[in-house]
Amino acid sequence: MLKEKLKGRYITLETTPPKLPTVDLMIDKIEKSGALKYIDGFSTTDCPLSKLKYNSIIAAYKLQEKFKKPVIATMSMRDRNKIALQSDLLGANDLGVTHILALTGDPANMSDQPKAKAVVEGSSILLLEIIRAFNNGMDYAGKEFKIKPKPITPFAVSNSYAKNFTTIEKKIYKKIQNYAVGIITQPVYDIEIANRLIEIKNKITAEFDDERKESEIILGFFPITKLKTAQFLHAHVPGIYVPEEWIEKLIKAHKIGEDEEYKVGMDLSRKLLYSLLKTHPKIHIMTANRFEILKDLF
Numbered sequence: 336m337l338k339e340k341l342k343g344r345y346i347t348l349e350t351t352p353p354k355l356p357t358v359d360l361m362i363d364k365i366e367k368s369g370a371l372k373y374i375d376g377f378s379t380t381d382c383p384l385s386k387l388k389y390n391s392i393i394a395a396y397k398l399q400e401k402f403k404k405p406v407i408a409t410m411s412m413r414d415r416n417k418i419a420l421q422s423d424l425l426g427a428n429d430l431g432v433t434h435i436l437a438l439t440g441d442p443a444n445m446s447d448q449p450k451a452k453a454v455v456e457g458s459s460i461l462l463l464e465i466i467r468a469f470n471n472g473m474d475y476a477g478k479e480f481k482i483k484p485k486p487i488t489p490f491a492v493s494n495s496y497a498k499n500f501t502t503i504e505k506k507i508y509k510k511i512q513n514y515a516v517g518i519i520t521q522p523v524y525d526i527e528i529a530n531r532l533i534e535i536k537n538k539i540t541a542e543f544d545d546e547r548k549e550s551e552i553i554l555g556f557f558p559i560t561k562l563k564t565a566q567f568l569h570a571h572v573p574g575i576y577v578p579e580e581w582i583e584k585l586i587k588a589h590k591i592g593e594d595e596e597y598k599v600g601m602d603l604s605r606k607l608l609y610s611l612l613k614t615h616p617k618i619h620i621m622t623a624n625r626f627e628i629l630k631d632l633f
Contacts, residue, residue, distance in 0.1 A: 337405045337434050337488050338516050340375065341551045344616035347407065348374045350398065351624055352389035361394075361624065362401050368626035371402060373633045378436060378519075378619065381409040385446035392423060396430040407490055408432050410462060413440030413453045417475055420465055428469075428484045436490040436519065437462035463489050463513035470514075491515040494574025495523045495532065495555060504535045511539050511550045518550065519619045521574045522557035526610050528576060529554055533615055554611055557621040558604035558628060560597045562589040601631050608632055 348370060352358050365371070377398050381391040395408035408427060415423065427435070437460075443453035465475045472483040491510035497503050507518055518536065523529045536552040559565045559577070562585040569577040581603055588599035611618055622628050 337376065337407075338549070340405070341517060341553075341617060342549075344612070345376070345553075345618075346374045346616075347376045347378055347553070347619045348626070348629070349378045349380065349619060349621040350394070351380045351383060352391060352394040354387050355389060358389050358394045358397055362397065364624070365398075365402075365626050368629065370626040370629040371404075373629045374404070374620070376405040376407070377402070378407040379409060381411040381438065381440070382414070383441065385413065385441045385443050385448075385451065387446075387448055392427045392430070392432050395427075395432045395434075399431065405434055406432065407434040407436050409436040409438050411438050411440030412455050412457060412459055412462060413443060416454050416456045417461070417465070419454075420462060421469075421474055424465065424469060424487070425484070428487070431485070433485050434488045434490065435462070435466060436492070437466070437515070438492060459491055460509060460513055463491065463510065463515060467514050488516050489514060490517045490519060490553075493518050493520050493532075493552075495521040496528055496574055496576035500531060500535065503532075504539070507535060507552075508539050511536075511543075511547055514547060516550055517553045517617075519553045520555045521572075522555045522568070522621065523611065524559075524575075524577050524581060524607060526607070526614060529611055529614060551617055552615070553617045553619045554615055555619050555621060556604075556608055556611065557623075558601065558608075558632060559585070560600035560604070560628075562586060562596060562600075565600075605632050 353361055379391040379394040382388045392408045395406040398406045439459045443451045466487045466489045468475050469484045469487055473479045493507050494503055510518060520532060532552050540548045540550050565577050565582050565585050568575050584599055588596040
């Protein structure tokens with residue numbers, strides 16, 4: 336069970352299913368990249384940035400079948416009401432997709448589909464509550480299933496940085512309170528911030544005397560190999576902090592050339608990854624489907 340594995344070193348790799356009627360090309364890319372030797376499991380995203388993609392649950396099933404590793408399937412509140420959420424959970428359960436990442440989802444106005452509208456009956460907390468009901472053998476309305484669903488392991492997300500970390504603490508508390516087994520953070524680029532997040536988690540879990548005391552922080556990691564990526568994350572993505580030292584080094588490398596830029600960014604990213612693994616070896620690696628990059632990281 337993934338919950339037990341999280342007690343030790345555990346590295347997951349994020350995958351984004353394509354806008355295609357198959358995930359086989361993505362699966363082939365993973366296999367050829369050599370990434371499998373470095374990771375313990377996967378996640379599948381659910382139409383990130385509200386862009387049309389292949390279904391995250393079916394993608395998770397196919398990844399599990401192919402690689403025999405656990406997969407966390409993302410489910411967005413943006414596109415589903417209570418009926419659809421529970422229907423998808425039942426189907427996922429039948430397929431053995433029982434690790435679910437509850438996500439509110441990006442705004443529908445970012446979509447590539449004309450006049451797409453969000454459903455959003457609630458935040459990700461609603462999905463955590465639904466999963467809790469399923470784990471107690473009933474639907475959200477309190478009606479018992481004739482066949483109890485397989486246990487579902489719920490995950491949630493968190494920003495990795497805020498000027499006032501109290502806001503992050505409150506949100507993490509609410510998710511652990513609702514039985515999230517793991518909190519996956521936005522990418523972390525500073526070991527002190529990682530330690531701060533771990534301290535927050537430890538403070539929260541100390542308040543519980545049931546299984547919630549074992550909830551874990553899973554540190555997000557996105558390797559930066561280009562100056563424009565560092566600047567975009569620093570200036571335009573709330574909840575992420577990129578140190579000025581990184582940006583300065585990448586500016587100098589950028590002036591030399593693309594190869595130097597990649598080399599400097601990868602060196603910074605690799606050193607950070609090893610520091611994070613030494614501090615807290617529960618990492619969620621995001622590569623925007625550049626799976627081959629793992630061989631340069633490890």
